Amino acid sequence: MKFIIQRDKLLQSVQDVLKAVSTRTTIPILTGIKLVTSEEGVTLTGSDSDISIESFIPSEEDGTINVEVIQPGSVVLQARFFSEIIKKLPMDTVEIEVGSHNMTVIRSGKSEFNLNGLDAEEYPLLPQIEEENVFRISADLIKNIIRQTVFAVSTSETRPILTGVNWQLENSELICTATDSHRLALRKAKVESDNNLSCNVVIPGKSLSELSKILDDTNELIDIVVTENQVLFKAKNILFFSRLLDGNYPDTSRLIPSESKTTITVTTKDFLQAIDRASLLAREGRNNVVKFNTFETGLLEISSNSPEVGKVVEQVQSTSVDGEELKISFSAKYMMDALKALEGTEIVVNFTGAMRPFVIKALNDDNMLQLILPVRTY
Amino acid sequence: MKFIIQRDKLLQSVQDVLKAVSTRTTIPILTGIKLVTSEEGVTLTGSDSDISIESFIPSEEDGTINVEVIQPGSVVLQARFFSEIIKKLPMDTVEIEVGSHNMTVIRSGKSEFNLNGLDAEEYPLLPQIEEENVFRISADLIKNIIRQTVFAVSTSETRPILTGVNWQLENSELICTATDSHRLALRKAKVESDNNLSCNVVIPGKSLSELSKILDDTNELIDIVVTENQVLFKAKNILFFSRLLDGNYPDTSRLIPSESKTTITVTTKDFLQAIDRASLLAREGRNNVVKFNTFETGLLEISSNSPEVGKVVEQVQSTSVDGEELKISFSAKYMMDALKALEGTEIVVNFTGAMRPFVIKALNDDNMLQLILPVRTY
Structure with missing residues (x-):
């Protein structure tokens, strides 16, 4: 393998796939990044077996030459050293050449660096995913959905299913739910889907956090493909694979109260501060x-x-208070997380009593809901 | 005690004196900040008994009212809570009132916060320093001197005296030296002094680092007062006290070679990278x-x-190489520290053989010198 590449393009790809590389893996070759070069360009792959990221750098793009491929081939290089070196x-250009025994110059x-490479044939293959059932969401909306739900997943492994976010698709509506059993975040979004697709999967919170870092804040449509145990997010030159969590996500819909005994409307910022x-x-x-x-x-x-x-003692003047007077106690941290996730300058909180979960929404926005369980102190 | 104060002025002072407050102190009252109010203004004090910082907020300054003192008095408040609250x-204004039992509103x-305060009478007194022997350096020059020397102090307590920087003043010339016995940084500066003052003290590296964070990057002249076991830096509204290290600083002058067998001149940035x-x-x-x-x-x-x-293998084209060809090994970290401390676009390195310390200076600048001991590998 031998090619000459624009350093900034290579660096961007290395930093993207690096997000899937863990230093604490039991499979030594996964501490590396796989490079595969063909006439079309260079493909980089990083994986920790839960998440796999593939980034493609086309030889030519919009009339600009990114890569000059002199000889196709492949190698695996230590991710940590390789990324530091490229940085x-x-x-502005870098020449990479693989000699005998995967010795890479x-x-x-x-x-001039000489790195001991590994045989790319020994790198695990990425999941093969049939692209039958695809739905599409714009990159910026995916980032928002993740930001507004993933903070509420459980960090404890006692109920592993709660460390993920439940994505439920039906009738072109996606409902994303996260809960750690003390609070819940729910976000709905309209999506484009083939053949009126429906699915119900649980994506690890950590995978979604990493995905969010890689996606650009643009309206580029991302193809999402779901299989039995994998989900694939396809952006223009990036494939992001994550395994799904096994098991059934609890039915959370009955947790959410439909009536209200006390309703307040208040300026988000004043309340948060x-x-x-x-x-x-x-x-x-x-x-x-x-x-x-x-x-x-x-x-x-x-x-x-x-x-x-x-x-x-803090006092805040609300826009309105309706219903019974209320005394309740709750976690300030959960409330602040919820308020930061909600968009809009005013929020509405619906209480159904001091011992019952309460619901926070942005005023006039039913796409998003935050629910918090109170704490018994009064 | 009761006063109303501009919040930004109070916050700045709190953050300054907070730099002397340690959470790991054996004297509980030192986890607090002392506030003393008189007609002239409010004085805040923080201390970990090694470093003490006093910040004064005048009631009136340049025609602006900072503080409205309603009743003079004093209290000690928990530093961590107090600073978070003020922040x-x-x-824009804050009212602080001390009631019975030092309960502070x-x-x-x-x-409205109610904080349990402590009796200011129990707070240790700051060292009393006679201002007989004073010399003066501008704040920005002090910051430079600290930046260019303090990184070379020892982090090990095996020879405590090496954890400080030696400040030697004679004939209005200050020579600051730091060494961890593997490398040495030396910085000279002309200072203004009373009565042709001379002194020779060792200031803890940690104290200098904190001082550097508090001083502004201006040419304001700072009064420096040295006593047997304390040094005091006096800025306009800030007093910074540090204890001195006990013991004799080693004579480092004989370590510095005066001749050279190989001399190189090279662009600092190329060499560093x-x-x-x-x-x-x-x-x-x-x-x-x-x-x-x-x-x-x-x-x-x-x-x-x-x-x-x-x-x-890295190659750099030098501006000039004079003398014997040389093979030597050294710590890249020490060399990078030294190069970052030196000012100027070109540096000169004087070697006296592969086993002897070598000296790095900025081209045409004799105020600063970095010395590194090589490592035996060839």
Whole structure:
């Protein structure tokens, strides 16, 4: 294998596939990046066997030459060293040549590296996915969906299924749900799909976080292909594979109350900042819990008390308070996570009593819902 | 005590004195910040008993009112909570009022904190320093001196005196020296001093690093007062006290070779980047060691070899090479630290043989010198 490549193009691809490479793998070859060169261009692959990322650099793109392929071939190079080297090379172009025993020479200007490569034949093959059932979402919407749900997945392995986000597609509507059993985030979106496709899968939260870092904030349509145990996200020159979680996701729809006994509407920013301050002292107590009171006047009060440090009382004027007066306690952290995920300047919170889960939505937006279980303190 | 203060002024002072506050102190009251209010303004103090910082906020400054003092007094508040609260309060002004048992109320808009305070009488007194012997350096020059020397102090406590920087003042010339016994950094500066002052002290590296963060990058003259066991840096509204290290600093002057067998002149940036790349593979080996060769043609070669990973050869064209051809090995990290500390686009390195310390200076600049001991590999 021998080729000359634009360093910035190579670096971008290396940094993309690097997101799938783990240093703590039990399969030594997976600490490497696979390079395969053909006349069409260079393909890089990184994998930790849960996530696999393939990035393609076309030889020619929009009339610009990215790669000059002198001899096709393949090699696997240590990911950590390879990425550091490409980042620091002195010139705009890099020459990469594989000799006998996979010994690989990397040249740029007066800099020359010789790296011990591995045989690309020994690199695990990526899952073969039949592209029968495809649906499409724009890259920026995928990033939003991930940002608004993935924070609510469980970080504990006691119920592994809850470490993923449930993606349910039916009648061209995608419903994404994440819960750690103390709070829940739900996001709906309209999607384009072939043959009125339906599916119901659980994608690991970690995979979605990595995917979000790789996607650009554009309206480029991403093809999504779901199989029994894999999901594939196809962008222009990037393939992102993730395994799916085994098992049935719990039915969360019955958790979400439909009626309301107390409804408040409040400016998101004021409410968020007041809770942030009230939680400063709560951090010392258990689980960041703050107390919340509504008053008939429309005043909201958030307070917390830590006997050793002191106490704090925050007041926020709501836009409206309807229904019963309420005293409730909840985790300030969960509330702040939920408020940051919601879009819009005003939010509506529907309570059905001090011991019941409550629902937070952006005003006039039914595509997104945050639910939090209260804490028993009163 | 009761006063109303501009929040941004208070926050700046809190963040300055916070740099002296350690959470790992054996004296509980030192986890707090002392506030003392008089008609003139508010004084904040933080200390970990090695470093003490006092910041004064004048009631009035340049015609602007910073503080409205309603009742003078004092209190000590938990530093961590106090700084977080001041940072997040909603309005531009803050009211602070101390009631009975040092219970302190902090109000801003509709936010109200009650913090358990401590008696300011129990806070240790700062060292009393007689201002007899004063010399002066501009803030930006102090920051430079610190940046160019402090990285070379020892991080090991086996020889505690080497964890500090030696400041020697004689005939209005200050010589600052730091060494960890593998490399040495030396910086000279002209200073203004009273009565042709002379002194010879060792200031802890950590104190200098914190001082550097507090000083602004201006040409404001800082008064420096040295006593037997303390040094005081006096800026306009800040006092920075540090204890001095006990013991005699080693005489390092005889370490610095005066003659040279091989002299090279090279562009700092090219040399630094080549060493950075050569060290990428060296990191795997012991102590980041790279090999360095000069050639009669003026070519410099930096190389390293890590049998498991591969090898790298970097070539740099020097401006000039004079004297014997040389093969030497040294720590890439020490060399990069030294090159980053030196100013100027070209550097001169004077070698006196493969086993002898060598000296690096910026071209035509004798105020600064970096010395590195080679490593035996050839």
